[in-house]
Amino acid sequence: MKKLLLTVLVLCMLAGTVFAGGEQEDAKEYDFVIGKIPYTFEHAYHQAICREFTEYSEKMYNTKAVIIDGESSAEATLAAVENLISQGVDGIALHCGDAGLSAKAIDMAHAAGVPIVTTLIRPENMTAPHIQPQETPSSIYMGAEAARQWKAAHPNTPIKVAMLNFGGIEQVWEMRTGAFLEGVKSVDPNAELVTMLNGQGSTVKSMEIILDVLQGDPGVNLIFAANDEMALGALAACEQLGRGKMDNGVPLTEIIAGLDASSAALVKIFDPNCSFKLTHGAVKDIARAEVDTVMAMINGEIPMDKYTETRVLSPTFDYWNTSLAEAQRHLEINFFYEGDLEADVKAAMK
Amino acid sequence: MTGKLKLPRFRSQLPILVGIIVFMMIVLTIISPNFLKVQNFSNILLKIGIYILIASAANLIMITGNLDLSVGAVLAFSGILHAYMCKHGVPIPLSILITCIAAMGWGVFNGFIVGKLRIVPVVATLGTMYIAEGFAFLIARWDGGTNIMLGLPGAYTRLGRYMMFGKIPVIIVFVVIVAAIFLFIEKKTKLGRFSYAIGDNRSAAELSGINVTKVIIILYALSALLAGFSGILQSSRVGLAAPNVGRMMETYVLIVCVLGGTKMSGGKGSIIGVLLGAAIIGLLENGLNLLGIDHFYQEVARGLILIIAVLAQKSSGNGRN
Amino acid sequence: MSNDVIIEVRGLEKEFPGVRALKGVDFDIKRGTVHCVVGENGAGKSTFIKILTGAHRRTGGSLKFNGNDFDPKSIREAMNAGISVLYQELNVVDDLTTEENLTLGKEKSKFGFIQKSDGLGKMMDIIRSLDDSIELDMPVDILSVAQKQVIEIAKALSTDCSVLVMDEPTASLSEDEVRRLFLTVKKLKEQGITIIFISHKLSEIFEIGDYVTVFRDGEMTGTKSVPEIAGYEDALGCPDTFDDKTITDACTELVRLMIGKVIDQAYIASESDYSQKLLEVKNVSNHRLHDINFDLYKGEILGFYGLVGAGKTEVGRFLYGIDNYEGDIFVNGEKCDYKNVIGALEQGFAMVPEERxxxxxxxxxxxxxxxxxxxxxxxxxxxxxxxxxxxKLADKFMKMMSVxxxxxxxxxAFLSGGNQQKVVIAKCLNRDADIIMLDEPTRGVDVGAKEEIHDIIRGLANEGKSIIVFSSELPEITHLCDRIVLMYDGSIGEIVKNKKDIDIDHIMNIVAGG
Known part of the structure; x- marks a missing residue:
């Protein structure tokens, strides 16, 4: 028994080493090393960002990217900043959910003379360049489009909205949830926000919550989730209750909207009989903007202690107005997608 | 009783739990018109079903005076493994079988370290938790992503979303079966009796000729098997497998067991308690969601309920029902 | 050496709910002497020590220390008055150095930094006077047990202690270390410190003791000077060391005082079948036992008797597969090689353990x-x-054993001690083993239940079971057993056959090391 255990342990270690070995880069001379801290490595969206960030910085600037997971936690993020500074990186790109924390990270980096750029959540101090994906207009558009589609199919049913957000990130309201609601209200001023709960970015958690929400008010007919993972959970909950359906793009039970525009979401969106229908997001442009800004600071082209806002589009994808080809291209460019979206959609439809 | 605070004493805390449940149900019925509906109870059961499935075995481990913190990670690992195999052409029933065996492997590993090598269970199963979760992330990465959803066969969700007689979700059916099995194990089998004996007095159990190591290994294997099976059910129900779904699961399982009156030092507890403890957690979360109460208040409420339940356990003294 | 009285005990009583642990004890402890205290478990010696050191409060009588009434309410109060204890379980922290151990709990901190304690120099002086091989910066875990004891003694003495209680200090020491400890004790005595020395090893008394007090059943059965016990009229003419014969005789005398008069409780021979040898133990030794040899026959009750620490329980432990051993065990003539309790049970053993x-x-x-x-x-x-x-099973046993x-x-847990013991015996009997071992079967059991348990044991033997009883109560042994194995210091002294008026003096002589 002991021998068996030992063998298993050794095998595990070997597997680990081989795997780690595969990750090892060839010894190569880089001009610079820059750090990147994603919000969390657990979401497909942030993984794609990190991959693009790494490939682009190497290709364009012969620069090595060091990725440290922010683990959607304040402590982990701050520790990652300290870690990168002590590693002596030449620049840092930070995506953090907390404005105060981002400010602190900027101060730390600046104190060490390291240029830093933030993404999405505006830091409190505004003393460093910032990348701002233009999520607000896209969210407004999604809200309006979803409400239009619902009203076209069910003119007499009042619109009831349920939302899933991340806890504790205020700017999410401005860019995502609030903007979506604004869009809805621009079509139907009487639309009601039934509830907004924390799905913790998790599919399973969101599924449980939406089951309860639909129980509390079965009349909910628009569901917006602040990322695709949560939207997929909401969809699973609807399907569990026999909902989640559309008749060839015509809303029957509800309309679900997500955010990030990942492949898992688009596969559902282009299924004409599925109620998940809208999402928006961009990867490539954001990652490249991050790299470009950091490199511009390193090369002294822009000051590292002045707030500038680089705006990046966050294109919308929905069943009614986007073509399958556009979505396919978006996935290839942004999510390193190698499949055929049309085939994947068909496969998922059973 | 060592507590200085004088609390009302009950012989068993099961009546207290039933009291709390009735109270919560009355309050929820009054404030939410949609509470008292069959569909809602189905929702609650679905929510706590996974907790009950895992806690039924983890509870028996706790009765022996040990602990299993790796259940969440084994659940996530199994979900991912199952999805990975299904995506890559393994027939679903075969994949379920392989996954269950792999999950049990984690349990045997736990049982061996805790039972044979006598490493403190908190440390041992924490170690397993990290390894299993690490492998869950690795498998997802081998597949090329953070979670597995695309490319799953259409029949993948059939098990998790299956409705018995067209209206009873399959998880509920499993919960009933597993709870019945464990009730049976507790009352009727040597395994159950020995579990209580080991938790009550491990030294006396050894001197009575009970094979303590074997019992502990079997229990950990059962716990991991149920965690693994829950992982399969959960990922099949959601139609997606993610390596992070098991986070905090061990805490929930622990809370459910403690709420249900299982002594962390061992020797006392029952599956009935687990069912009631899970019901309280389910009602609490359901109620707070029905009322649309914010996540942070939910955390506060959960903590309060746990402390109240432990106080109730203290007041129930040492009497055994 | 001044011979005035430092501690005067008069009519000292201690009552716990239901038990009179001390029933009016009188004796004196003289200043600057090594005063030994002996007695079997439960005789009252530890109760006396606990009252002296403030762990318990007396319920009657008086205790004078330096001529003043002394009734400490806490261990600290007794320590401040000058009475310290060297516990059997040492209180040193292995990870720290000698210095850190000495100052533990006495650190003076200034701005969060630990300052060297003033008492350190004094403690170091004490250590140097006792054992100059100990350095301040040595980590304690490289020191021997005797050296650790020196550190503990230094800590105790640093608080101006005049009486040092040593609770079985030699229990976990090797022979060499015992020598070193005795040297320390002698040096302490020279410094005028009174030492109260508790030990189960009676022969030690004749090496370092000046006086000895014997406890039995909560009473003091004798306080004598060591020469007196050894048979000399007074200290004059008494040699510094005694020969073996004198020590053995003196130990026997002490055992007699410890055990008292054994009331012959009409031993009835069981119907042993001496043609059927069930168990044979040959040349068994382990860390606590030396060369153990004995047989057990069908229907026989074999008793193991010896003082505390003689190795009775250890015999049970290796037979039951708990402890390792070298040597051979034969059951029904076949050699056994079980390694654990499960194996022992399968081989036909069952045991009622000492600590229920x-x-x-x-x-x-x-x-x-x-x-x-x-x-x-x-x-x-x-x-x-x-x-x-x-x-059905529960009803059967509860009736049979009148639980x-x-x-x-x-x-x-809610049963009385006697009834708990009956349940443990019932659990063991239900095993239906051929060889039943009972370790202290009636400890902490009231008289009525004791008699019932004895009847059950005898009944089992008559049914043809072979029984081994380990007991530190001689009356129980002489009452029950067909043959008695007398143990001393991990070895078998003699195996005697029981009879109606067995020679108790001889038994005492053997268990005292004769």
Whole structure:
């Protein structure tokens, strides 16, 4: 028994080493090393960002990217900043959910003379360049489009909205949830926000919550989730209750909207009989903007202690107005997608 | 009783739990018109079903005076493994079988370290938790992503979303079966009796000729098997497998067991308690969601309920029902 | 050496609920002497020590220290008055250095930094006077047990202590270390410190003791000077060291004082079948035992008797597969090689352990669930526990052993000591083993239950079971056993056959090392 255990342990270690070995880069001379801290490595969206960030910085600037997971936690993020500074990186790109924390990270980096750029959540101090994906207009558009589609199919049913957000990130309201609601209200001023709960970015958690929400008010007919993972959970909950359906793009039970525009979401969106229908997001442009800004600071082209806002589009994808080809291209460019979206959609439809 | 605070004493805390449940149900019925509906109870059961499935075995481990913190990670690992195999052409029933065996492997590993090598269970199963979760992330990465959803066969969700007689979700059916099995194990089998004996007095159990190591290994294997099976059910129900779904699961399982009156030092507890403890957690979360109460208040409420339940356990003294 | 009295004990009493642990004890302890205290477990010596050191309060009588009434309310109060204890379990922290151990709990901190304590120099002086091989910066874990004791002694003496109580200080020491400790004790005595020395090894008294007080059943049965015990009229003419014969005789005298008059409780021979040798133990040794040889026959009750620490329990432990051993065990003429309790049980052994609370009962479980624990087959019906069988079994044993309980569902923890013991015995009997070992079968059991348990044991032997009884109560042994194995210091002194008026003096002589 002991021998068996030992063998298993050794095998595990070997597997680990081989795997780690595969990750090892060839010894190569880089001009610079820059750090990147994603919000969390657990979401497909942030993984794609990190991959693009790494490939682009190497290709364009012969620069090595060091990725440290922010683990959607304040402590982990701050520790990652300290870690990168002590590693002596030449620049840092930070995506953090907390404005105060981002400010602190900027101060730390600046104190060490390291240029830093933030993404999405505006830091409190505004003393460093910032990348701002233009999520607000896209969210407004999604809200309006979803409400239009619902009203076209069910003119007499009042619109009831349920939302899933991340806890504790205020700017999410401005860019995502609030903007979506604004869009809805621009079509139907009487639309009601039934509830907004924390799905913790998790599919399973969101599924449980939406089951309860639909129980509390079965009349909910628009569901917006602040990322695709949560939207997929909401969809699973609807399907569990026999909902989640559309008749060839015509809303029957509800309309679900997500955010990030990942492949898992688009596969559902282009299924004409599925109620998940809208999402928006961009990867490539954001990652490249991050790299470009950091490199511009390193090369002294822009000051590292002045707030500038680089705006990046966050294109919308929905069943009614986007073509399958556009979505396919978006996935290839942004999510390193190698499949055929049309085939994947068909496969998922059973 | 060592507590200085004088609390009302009950012989068993099961009546207290039933009291709390009735109270919560009355309050929820009054404030939410949609509470008292069959569909809602189905929702609650679905929510706590996974907790009950895992806690039924983890509870028996706790009765022996040990602990299993790796259940969440084994659940996530199994979900991912199952999805990975299904995506890559393994027939679903075969994949379920392989996954269950792999999950049990984690349990045997736990049982061996805790039972044979006598490493403190908190440390041992924490170690397993990290390894299993690490492998869950690795498998997802081998597949090329953070979670597995695309490319799953259409029949993948059939098990998790299956409705018995067209209206009873399959998880509920499993919960009933597993709870019945464990009730049976507790009352009727040597395994159950020995579990209580080991938790009550491990030294006396050894001197009575009970094979303590074997019992502990079997229990950990059962716990991991149920965690693994829950992982399969959960990922099949959601139609997606993610390596992070098991986070905090061990805490929930622990809370459910403690709420249900299982002594962390061992020797006392029952599956009935687990069912009631899970019901309280389910009602609490359901109620707070029905009322649309914010996540942070939910955390506060959960903590309060746990402390109240432990106080109730203290007041129930040492009497055994 | 001034010979005035430092501690005067008069009519000292201590009553715990239901037990009179001290029943009016009188004696004096003289200043600057090594005063030994001996007695079997439960004789009252530790109760006396606890009252002296403030761990317990007396319930009657008086205790004078330096001529003043002394009734410490806490260990600290006794320490401040000058009475310190060197406990059997040492209180040193292995990870720290000598210096850190000495200053532990006495650190003066200034701005969060630990300052060197003023008392350190004094403690170091004490250490140097006792053992100059100990340095301040040595990590304690490289020191021997005797050296660790020196550190503890230094800590105790640093608080101006005039009386040092040493609780079985030699229990875990090697022979060499015992020598070193005795040297330390002599040096302390030269410094005018009074030492109260508790030990189970009687021969040690004749090496370092000046006086000895013997306790028995809560009473003081004698306080004598060591020369007196050894047979000399007074200290004059008494040699510094005694020869072996003198020590053995003196130990026998002490054992007599410890055990008292053994009332012959009409031994009835059981119907042993000496043609059927069930168990044979040959040349067994381990860390606590040396060359153990004995036989056990069918229907025989074999008793193991010896003072505390003589190795009775250890014999039970290796037979039951708990401890390792070298040597051979034969059951029914066949050599056994079981390595654990499960193996021993399969070989036909069963045991009632010495400590029922620690090793015997399942306190939270009902009586019904306790009894079948060693042989679940007895309550299984097609592989499953049958409540009916369980109830029947419980009823049978509860009747047979007249267990006093509310019902069979009562949790065992709530039973009295005697009834708990009966449940443990019932659990063991249900095993239906051929060789039943009972370690201290009636400890902490009231008189009535004791007699019942004895009857049950005798009944088992008459049914043809072979019984081994380990007991530190001589009357129990002479009352029950057909043959008696007398143990001393991990070895068998002699195996004697029991008879109606067995020579108790001889037994005492053997267990005292004769």
């Amino acid at each position: 609370r620690v090793d015997g009962i399942f306190g939270q479980l009902p009586i019904r669930a306790n009894i079948p624990m060693m042989r679940m087959d007895s309550v299984l019906s097609s592989g499953l526990i049958s409540r009916i069988k369980e109830n 006093a309980a509310k019902d069979r569902e009562q949790a065992v």
